[in-house]
Amino acid sequence: MKLLILALKNLTRNRLRSLLTILGVAAGMFLYSSVQTMQHSLTIATEGNAVDTTLIVYRENRFCPMTSRLPEHYMPTIKRIEGVREVIPIQIAVNNCGASLDVITFRGVPPERLRKYNPNIKVIEGSYEQFVKQTDAALVGQHFAERRGLSAGSKFEAVGVNVTVAGIISSDSPQDENVAYVHLPFLQQASKLGLGIVTQFNVKVESADLLDSIASKIDETFKSDQQPTNTRPEKAFFADTAKQMIELIGFTRWLGLGAVFAVLGLVANAVLLIVRGRVKETAILQTLGFSRLAIGLMVVFEGILLGLVGGLIGVIGAMAFFHYKSFTLGNEGLTLALAPSTSVTLTGLGVAVALGLLASLYPAWKATSRPLVQSLSS
Amino acid sequence: MSQNLISIKSVTKSFTKGKTTITPLENLSLEVPRTEFLSLMGPSGSGKTTLLNLIAGIDSPTSGQIIIDGTDISTLSRAQLTKWRASHVGYIFQLYHLVPILSAYENVELPLLLGNFSKSERKKKILAALDLVGLSDRADHRPSELSGGQEQRVAIARAIVHDPELLVADEPTGDLDRESADSILNLLNTLAKEHGKTIVMVTHDPKASAAAHRALQLEKGQFSSEGNLLNTH
Numbered sequence: 001m002k003l004l005i006l007a008l009k010n011l012t013r014n015r016l017r018s019l020l021t022i023l024g025v026a027a028g029m030f031l032y033s034s035v036q037t038m039q040h041s042l043t044i045a046t047e048g049n050a051v052d053t054t055l056i057v058y059r060e061n062r063f064c065p066m067t068s069r070l071p072e073h074y075m076p077t078i079k080r081i082e083g084v085r086e087v088i089p090i091q092i093a094v095n096n097c098g099a100s101l102d103v104i105t106f107r108g109v110p111p112e113r114l115r116k117y118n119p120n121i122k123v124i125e126g127s128y129e130q131f132v133k134q135t136d137a138a139l140v141g142q143h144f145a146e147r148r149g150l151s152a153g154s155k156f157e158a159v160g161v162n163v164t165v166a167g168i169i170s171s172d173s174p175q176d177e178n179v180a181y182v183h184l185p186f187l188q189q190a191s192k193l194g195l196g197i198v199t200q201f202n203v204k205v206e207s208a209d210l211l212d213s214i215a216s217k218i219d220e221t222f223k224s225d226q227q228p229t230n231t232r233p234e235k236a237f238f239a240d241t242a243k244q245m246i247e248l249i250g251f252t253r254w255l256g257l258g259a260v261f262a263v264l265g266l267v268a269n270a271v272l273l274i275v276r277g278r279v280k281e282t283a284i285l286q287t288l289g290f291s292r293l294a295i296g297l298m299v300v301f302e303g304i305l306l307g308l309v310g311g312l313i314g315v316i317g318a319m320a321f322f323h324y325k326s327f328t329l330g331n332e333g334l335t336l337a338l339a340p341s342t343s344v345t346l347t348g349l350g351v352a353v354a355l356g357l358l359a360s361l362y363p364a365w366k367a368t369s370r371p372l373v374q375s376l377s378s
Numbered sequence: 379m380s381q382n383l384i385s386i387k388s389v390t391k392s393f394t395k396g397k398t399t400i401t402p403l404e405n406l407s408l409e410v411p412r413t414e415f416l417s418l419m420g421p422s423g424s425g426k427t428t429l430l431n432l433i434a435g436i437d438s439p440t441s442g443q444i445i446i447d448g449t450d451i452s453t454l455s456r457a458q459l460t461k462w463r464a465s466h467v468g469y470i471f472q473l474y475h476l477v478p479i480l481s482a483y484e485n486v487e488l489p490l491l492l493g494n495f496s497k498s499e500r501k502k503k504i505l506a507a508l509d510l511v512g513l514s515d516r517a518d519h520r521p522s523e524l525s526g527g528q529e530q531r532v533a534i535a536r537a538i539v540h541d542p543e544l545l546v547a548d549e550p551t552g553d554l555d556r557e558s559a560d561s562i563l564n565l566l567n568t569l570a571k572e573h574g575k576t577i578v579m580v581t582h583d584p585k586a587s588a589a590a591h592r593a594l595q596l597e598k599g600q601f602s603s604e605g606n607l608l609n610t611h
Contacts, residue, residue, distance in 0.1 A: 002491045013479045284475045287436060289464025289492050291457060373437045
């Protein structure tokens with residue numbers, strides 16, 4: 001504790017140098033945390049687990065909602081397949097089918113079936129009843145609402161569709177957070193596709209083990225039909241459809257690695273300069289009886305403090321940035337919310353402390369390895 | 379308890395610089411009784427600072443024995459020497475070497491951080507040491523707010539706060555004006571006489587040397603003369 005206080009006091013000695021180092025670390029850790037947030041969001045969106053029991057039925061060989069058209073009457077046939085728990089037909093309308101940072105997605109669903117299909121949807125503002133009652137009503141995902149500054153009662157227009165916000169919803173499914181649910185017939189008419197045509201069916205099955213077999217059964221059922229289907233688990237569908245987006249985010253891994261090395265070099269350089277500027281003082285402390293371990297620990301504490309303070313600023317800055325900006329990456333009607341997470345924040349802080357520690361090991365050794373007499377006469 | 383605090387037996391110190399072997403001290407022996415204030419004089423390169431560093435446990439001899447208060451410190455490892463210094467020696471430097479970001483109080487506190495003292499125990503010892511050097515009213519001042527003489531007094535307080543029996547001083551008045559130097563020498567004398575400290579001081583200044591109980595002249599690693607200069611001290 002006493003050494004920690006001494007280290008803290010030492011850092012205040014050259015305030016400008018410490019401040020610049022902390023700002024550098026903060027910038028590096030901001031970049032690292034941003035990259036990690038993207039990676040984490042992508043992992044959540046693409047990695048399946050035992051809880052995921054959703055299948056997406058799409059038109060075969062079509063990858064954009066604009067071109068995927070399936071007859072709505074497929075629904076009862078799909079519902080009858082053994083192991084299927086719930087089916088919902090969805091009409092999708094997007095403002096941009098390509099990769100975009102500001103994608104607006106309307107999902108047209110039978111209003112009375114939405115809650116039954118997805119009981120996890122919670123209306124946090126407005127009312128579900130109002131949504132069911134009003135033809136042009138929309139239930140807007142929390143993330144979507146934050147991004148567009150919407151609240152219950154607001155009206156907005158996109159993709160040529162005018163809606164009134166009946167409620168703001170939250171859900172444990174990232175996709176629900178980024179869309180506006182509207183009435184299916186309303187969207188079919190508004191988007192001029194006509195009644196009876198949908199983009200896809202979302203199918204809930206009894207258990208994750210059944211996903212593949214039921215997907216095969218659905219595709220087999222409509223194989224000879226005029227509109228053959230391609231059915232995949234929701235996350236695999238996302239991973240497959242948003243390949244370009246995934247590759248782009250995958251590339252950012254290198255940026256994160258670069259940020260880590262930059263922080264490492266920055267802290268190591270700063271601590272080395274600190275140590276070099278205090279050769280004699282270190283020798284004096286050793287003369288007074290401070291052990292090499294104590295001196296080394298003091299240097300390491302200084303590195304850790306620089307890493308921790310810079311890390312805190314950078315990581316919390318990134319968390320606040322993603323929280324307030326509510327970025328959503330969209331591609332072909334699918335959205336990826338870049339949402340901050342506690343695990344990314346804690347990992348970022350851990351990395352910052354570890355980098356501070358790692359960067360100060362060599363300077364710590366350097367500070368204590370020189371013969372005392374030589375340091376005193378320097 | 380032996381009458382001599384320091385007993386140096388046939389000590390040689392040599393080191394290599396490039397291809398040359400330098401021997402600043404050769405086969406040197408010395409006894410320093412307890413509570414003596416000893417001055418070491420000599421030209422540059424005579425080996426006096428090397429001898430001081432050996433006595434303070436900052437350096438180790440190439441051969442011979444250095445026995446301080448019954449402990450042969452020439453056999454101790456670097457880590458053992460560090461531990462030994464923390465409780466047995468107080469070092470006073472020519473340029474004071476106070477930590478600039480710490481107040482006088484905090485500078486004096488440094489050696490006590492190594493021991494198991496409570497905060498109140500530390501406070502008591504620090505205030506006593508500062509009082510002894512006449513700087514109780516400057517406890518909160520940083521080194522930059524003190525004169526050279528005051529800085530050296532803080533350095534002396536730092537050297538005595540953990541109550542070592544041995545004080546070593548390397549040119550303690552070398553950077554001070556005459557008045558401040560005399561004041562520091564009086565303080566060192568008081569520490570020897572009234573507080574039982576054994577002091578070994580290296581100096582170039584004959585006046586400073588005259589303040590000691592005994593002065594030794596070193597030349598080329600050997601004592602050339604010895605005198606009881608001012609026995610009245």
